[in-house]
Amino acid sequence: MEMTERHVMGLIELLYKMADDQLIIGHRNSEWTGLGPILEEDIAFSSMAQDKIGQSLALFELLHELGEQDPDTVAFTRNAEQFHCCQLVEAPIGEFNFSIVRQYLFDQAEALRFEMLMASVYEPLAMVSRKFRGEIKYHVMHGKTWIKQLAEGNEESHQRMQEALNEVWPLALGIFEEGDYEKEISEVNIFAGEAALKSRWMETVVPFLESCGLNIPQSDAVTGGRHGQHSPYLQPLLDEMCEVFRIDPNAEW
Amino acid sequence: MKTTDFPAPHPLHAVALNAREQVILDALEAVMDPEIPTLNILDLGIVTRIASEQDGHAQVQLTPTFSGCPALKIMESLVHDALVAAGFLQAIVQTSFETAWNSNLISERGLESLKKHGLAPPPRHEGYIELDVLSDTPCPLCGSRNTTLQTPFGPTLCRSMHYCNHCKNGFEGFKPVD
Numbered sequence: 243m244e245m246t247e248r249h250v251m252g253l254i255e256l257l258y259k260m261a262d263d264q265l266i267i268g269h270r271n272s273e274w275t276g277l278g279p280i281l282e283e284d285i286a287f288s289s290m291a292q293d294k295i296g297q298s299l300a301l302f303e304l305l306h307e308l309g310e311q312d313p314d315t316v317a318f319t320r321n322a323e324q325f326h327c328c329q330l331v332e333a334p335i336g337e338f339n340f341s342i343v344r345q346y347l348f349d350q351a352e353a354l355r356f357e358m359l360m361a362s363v364y365e366p367l368a369m370v371s372r373k374f375r376g377e378i379k380y381h382v383m384h385g386k387t388w389i390k391q392l393a394e395g396n397e398e399s400h401q402r403m404q405e406a407l408n409e410v411w412p413l414a415l416g417i418f419e420e421g422d423y424e425k426e427i428s429e430v431n432i433f434a435g436e437a438a439l440k441s442r443w444m445e446t447v448v449p450f451l452e453s454c455g456l457n458i459p460q461s462d463a464v465t466g467g468r469h470g471q472h473s474p475y476l477q478p479l480l481d482e483m484c485e486v487f488r489i490d491p492n493a494e495w
Numbered sequence: 496m497k498t499t500d501f502p503a504p505h506p507l508h509a510v511a512l513n514a515r516e517q518v519i520l521d522a523l524e525a526v527m528d529p530e531i532p533t534l535n536i537l538d539l540g541i542v543t544r545i546a547s548e549q550d551g552h553a554q555v556q557l558t559p560t561f562s563g564c565p566a567l568k569i570m571e572s573l574v575h576d577a578l579v580a581a582g583f584l585q586a587i588v589q590t591s592f593e594t595a596w597n598s599n600l601i602s603e604r605g606l607e608s609l610k611k612h613g614l615a616p617p618p619r620h621e622g623y624i625e626l627d628v629l630s631d632t633p634c635p636l637c638g639s640r641n642t643t644l645q646t647p648f649g650p651t652l653c654r655s656m657h658y659c660n661h662c663k664n665g666f667e668g669f670k671p672v673d
Contacts, residue, residue: 282648285648285649285650288648292565293563296559297562299562299563300562373562373596374562376672377672379673380647383626384647387626
């Protein structure tokens with residue numbers, strides 16, 4: 243099938259939401275730098291932050307090649323309503339239990355998304371996805387290790403994992419909020435779509451969480467993020483993240 | 496001049512090198528990873544394409560080890576400087592994800608170079624990378640397999656941290672990456 247303007251718009255929408263997710267979760271992960279409960283976690287979240295921000299840069303470069311503005315401008319000059327990240331990634335880091343459960347559920351979705359995108363007909367996206375998939379393996383490994391250990395630890399650690407899961411779950415379901423071009427991007431094999439990703443994610447995370455003795459909450463997805471409707475947490479994050487850039491946008495670094 | 500003005504350089508091992516390309520290769524041999532001074536970038540496996548179609552002109556394509564690796568920009572400029580020093584007036588260095596780097600691309604000599612720097616080299620893998628693979632890392636200092644993985648994340652994105660229960664030293668490993 244021939245690529246039309248609507249297919250390209252669908253591709254751009256897909257790249258924006260992925261890039262914005264990576265940038266914002268990268269910023270949140272970096273907030274653990276210096277605050278991790280143990281030194282190794284300080285380093286782990288900082289390393290994951292570095293990966294995410296590197297990945298967001300590569301995705302913003304792809305957007306730039308498609309005619310969008312350069313990565314710094316796109317990353318640092320938009321306001322909250324111009325972002326397409328899901329509300330999951332913008333939530334504050336909370337306590338360690340919240341951050342760990344979010345990290346696992348988000349990264350497992352990313353790992354599957356990149357795996358699917360390795361087959362994308364849009365070759366530049368397939369190429370970066372092959373690269374990201376190898377990196378994300380370590381993030382998934384990190385999340386799973388902690389969830390298993392804490393959910394199977396003592397009564398308190400188990401309870402705190404369950405509480406975090408109850409809180410994160412509806413936000414995590416919001417990852418799969420559909421865009422306006424689901425049909426277009428799947429019919430030309432750019433991406434199989436959010437519904438396909440969600441079912442693969444459920445098949446992966448539900449058995450794992452249950453094997454750790456956790457109950458899957460029955461709650462509805464928190465949506466809106468993909469269409470620019472965000473929680474009150476995003477704008478303050480952007481204000482902080484962009485503060486230095488906005489002092490002198492033309493500065494040479 | 497825009498890079499699109501030149502034909503794409505060819506994959507490193509795809510065709511026989513001409514004399515100018517051999518000069519490029521020799522120059523790259525001396526470009527070390529800025530964070531691992533015993534390892535050159537050819538042995539690291541990040542040089543994916545080279546070409547020299549005319550006198551004084553060199554093209555090199557690199558692939559990132561990790562997409563967030565801050566050393567990449569430094570390596571680009573080190574490569575550029577090395578090409579200029581080797582007499583190429585026009586040196587174009589590009590980074591591309593076209594060939595995704597994985598740790599199996601490190602040469603045998605590269606694995607030895609990692610050890611010389613005190614880093615445990617990554618095991619050869621077929622895509623299975625889990626904690627048990629990382630846990631089974633021999634100590635680069637005494638060779639013992641009685642070691643403990645402390646964390647898969649280290650001081651740089653490509654390193655993990657371990658402890659040797661035999662010689663009682665902490666050490667770092669270069670992570671296997673798919």
